[in-house]
Amino acid sequence: MSTYDPSKIEPRWQKYWLENKTFKTPENKDKPKYYILDMFPYPSGSGLHVGHPEGYTATDILARYKRMKGFNVLHPIGWDAFGLPAEQYAVKTGTHPRETTEKNIKIFREQLQMLGFSYDWDREVDTTDPNYYKWTQWIFLKLFERGLAYESEEPVNWCPELGTVLANEEVIDGKSEVGGFPVIRRPMRQWVLKITAYAERLLEDLEGLDWPESTKEMQRNWIGKSIGAEIDFAVPQHEEKIRVFTTRPDTIFGATYMVLAPEHYLVDVVTTDEQKEEVAKYKEYAEQKSDLERQDLSKQKSGVFTGGYAINPANGKEIPIWIADYVLAHYGTGAIMAVPGEDERDWEFAEQYGLPIVRTVQPPDDFEGTAFTGDGPSINSDFLDGLYITDAKTKIINWLEENGVGKKSVNYKLRDWLFSRQRYWGEPFPIIHVDGEPKPVPEKDLPVTLPDVDDFQPTKTGEPPLARAKNWVETTDPETGKKALRETNTMPQWAGSCWYYLRYISPDFDGGPVDQNEEKYWMPVDLYVGGSEHSVLHLLYARFWHKVLYDCGVVSTKEPFQKLVHQGMILGEVEYTAYEKDGKIISAEEAAKTEGVKRVKLSENDVEKKGERFVMKGTEIMVDSKAHKMSKSRGNVINPDDVVEKYGADSLRLYEMFMGPLEQVKPWSTKGVEGVNRFLNRTWRLFFGENKEEKINISEDNPSSEQLKVLHEAIKKVTEDIENMRFNTAISALMIFVNEANSWENVPRSVAEPFLILLSPFAPHIAEEIWNRLGHKQSLAHEDWPQFKEEFLVEESVEIPVQVNGKVRANITVPADKQKDKEFVIGLAKQQKNIIRYLDKTTIIKEIFVPGRIVNLVVK
RNA sequence: GCGAGAGUGGCGGAAUUGGUAGACGCGCCAGAUUUAGGAUCUGGUACUUUAACCGGUGUGGGGGUUCGAGUCCCCCCUCUCGUACCA
DSSP, X not given: OOSOOHHHHHHHHHHHHHHTTTTOOOSOOSSOEEEEEEOOOOOOTTOOOTHHHHHHHHHXXXXXXXXXXXXXXXXXXXXXXXXXXXXXXXXXXXXXXXXXXXXXXXXXXXXHHHTTOOOOGGGOEETTSHHHHHHHHHHHHHHHHTTOEEEEXXXXXXXXXXXXXXXXXXXXXXXXXXXXXXXXXXEEEEEEEOGGGGHHHHHHTTTTOBOXXXXXXXXXXXXXXXXXXXXXXXXXXXXXXXXXXXXXXGGGGGOOEEEEOTTOTTHHHHOXXXXXXXXXHHHHHHHHSOHHHHHHGGGSOXXXXXXXXXXXXXXXXXXXXXXXTTSOTTSTTSEEEEOGGGOHHHHHHHHHHTOOOOOOBOOOTTOOSSSOOSOOOBOSOGGGTTOOHHHHHHHHHHHHHHTTSEEEXXXXXXXXXXXXXXXXXXXXXXXXXXXXXXXXXXXXXXXXXXXXXXXXXXXXXSOOGGGGOHHHHEEEOTTTOOEEEEOOOBOOTHHHHTSHHHHTTSTTOOSSSSOHHHHHHHOXXXXXXXXXXXXXXXXXXXXXXXXXXXXXXXXXXXXXXXXXXXXXXXXXOEEEEEEEETTEEEOHHHHHHOSSOEEEEEOXXXXXXXXXXXXXXXXXXXXXXXXXXXXXXXXXXXXXXXXXXXXXXXXXXXXXXXXXXXXXXXXXXXXXXXXXXXXXXXXXXXXXXXXXXXXXXXXXXXXXXXXXXXXXXXXXXXXXXXXXXXHHHHHHHHHHHHHHHTTSSOEEHHHHHHHHHHHTTTSHHHHHHHHXXXXXXXXXXXXXXXXXXXXXXXXXXXXXXXXXXXXXXXXXEEEGGGTTOHHHHXXXXXXXXXXXXXXXXXOEEEEEEETTTEEEEEEO
């Protein structure tokens, strides 16, 4: 083998690493630890796409680097293997999901190994393994014991197409997140987790986390804390009072009507006989609207008068009670006091139905809008008049509390977590029903394993597939011997991924989900890398479970993931598109406004840049230039297997890191892969030369100061860049080294070897191969990371730009030991031919001198 | 609407604390090698002016601070992502 051939060297090292357990997590605890985690992959049937290796390569570089820096590194991988696709495949083909899952895991594992990731394969976990889900069930029992898991008969998001209910977080625009099927609301008995009990802590503890600000903000918004007041409105002739939640109790004097959600439990109480029919009609109308329709029709408000009245406790006035679906049953108390003067939604509604509007905050003179939501002095508000919002709030809340009609109150948007699914391929609940009451399965009887069934289809009535396993469902209560029925719902896919990072710490431990001695050493996760699509769902659920486990004394940290980074999506190659209408090409701008246009794909050679836009070559016709999301339908999916086959895993890893900053969205470019592949070829030639035999081009000479300088520049840059996860510029520094070194007569071993170590986290196969050919018997994975030494960077002379009035007019070369000598440097600067020209007939009014950096002469 | 982030060559992207804008890679141009193509190597490549030097203009647009601004401040435009009747 005389040329660089990744297909030969890569499998060899992959095999070596596996057989020698090169990346086994150390057992001793005498070094600092580093826990570096990838988000739990779902082993889908279609295998890896190029998005996976992006985050995985980033973490792998860090893991390999940290090992060489003297850390004990925990870098595991496993499978979030419960889930719908395997089950749907089972419904279609009758293949047991376990079979499909096992097959897919095998493919995934092989693909990951093919990319040379340094996982500790002895710690692989699989959520579908009974030894794993035993502890998922155990944690559920903890939740149950603490009153954080309860059954509830509530309207839920039922998706007929998927045959299951979905969590609010899984419903997007009224459709299922998975598959995009319509979702309707329907009451069913469900398990619910009381995540709301942790709302405040989930919010507060975001503070100390090193997470992207946008992700923290999304979680804050999702939790949606708002501070205000609950106020009771009496209803004449009725016992019940209507309680509302408002963030603007200061505007109560402007509450000219009330609105209840159509589902509110007092609607029928307050409705008068005359309005009964109309109210019933509206309720039915609102009920039938799906969430999607509610949003579509949001521009036009609707509602009906109930005929009833309530008393505004602030001024004793009677105000009409309406129902309208712009008030949501599940937020606050499901009822509002409407203050049209100060709230845009109420204003719109009041205007539509001719309800009175009273302003309670004085808008500025030039205010021209409708409702005024800004700050200002209170008006029309009796004892609040003149007070600004903050003071008015304090005063009215005191007044409400004194008069027993209201109190300060905090409200959260966050709702309890709907935790059951009508599916087969999920964790069974460790719950039996005795006399209709739920009862935990004793800990010693865990795990409750999945029974086999012959049909994976949910029943039309919404009975889960597990209900078909009669012998399994019908059991006896081990305590009383009574007949009992097992819970037939299963847990959602989130369950297993809520705590997997703990199982990696002690995957074989059988005394609990995690060995606490190990947990104290390894937690928290130091770096967690994964897609931003999990910003709310997984990351909020996992934080919730972690806090519960903290309260149970199972874990020692309040938060699981100290630092979080999202890798950006990789888009397809840039595409140029022209638009055709009736056989004629029209501009992209026109096409956007025209019906029935045909898209024509152009090659890069057909277009050119003109001003801000791309046009067809030689014309003025504008075309679109855009990188699109990879999708099967668009046919722009890049398959990592193909890239590895053609260029090797090292090239794929290197390219994905070289594309740009990790967090950024970026388009794929096959030409770019060729570029980094060329770099690896040049690297190979640096060691083995042009000669066809395998002669090593390395000398045992002492390095020159120039060679040391080039090496140490690389060490400095690569080290700093890895620490800051700037992999693209680290690779650039490696390229600069190779470009320089290729011009040398020979490469001294003492320069070549440190370089190989710098290269190895990025392109581990080629680095190991060359290392080995340099005569080393052992992997370089545990070598020491080279130490950067400032002394080698010292230049003999430095170049300093000379500016006149802020513009560079000359460059001067100054001996290094003179670079801080102001007089010398400025003196030299003034002798430059081009500088003399600019100084002619002027007066220097200021001389700026930044040692070693710049000279600026300000003249007049 | 609201929230967050981003606008730099033909393209992906570099630029410590304000101090030579365009590192590195792609593409393109020229040359070497080759029967030819590919691969490889060498050099060039922001725009503009020039034979060349010397200049001029340039980091979405406008203003400001500064000896000096891609970087700091104010206003505006565009794009991406998230979110949406949350009282």
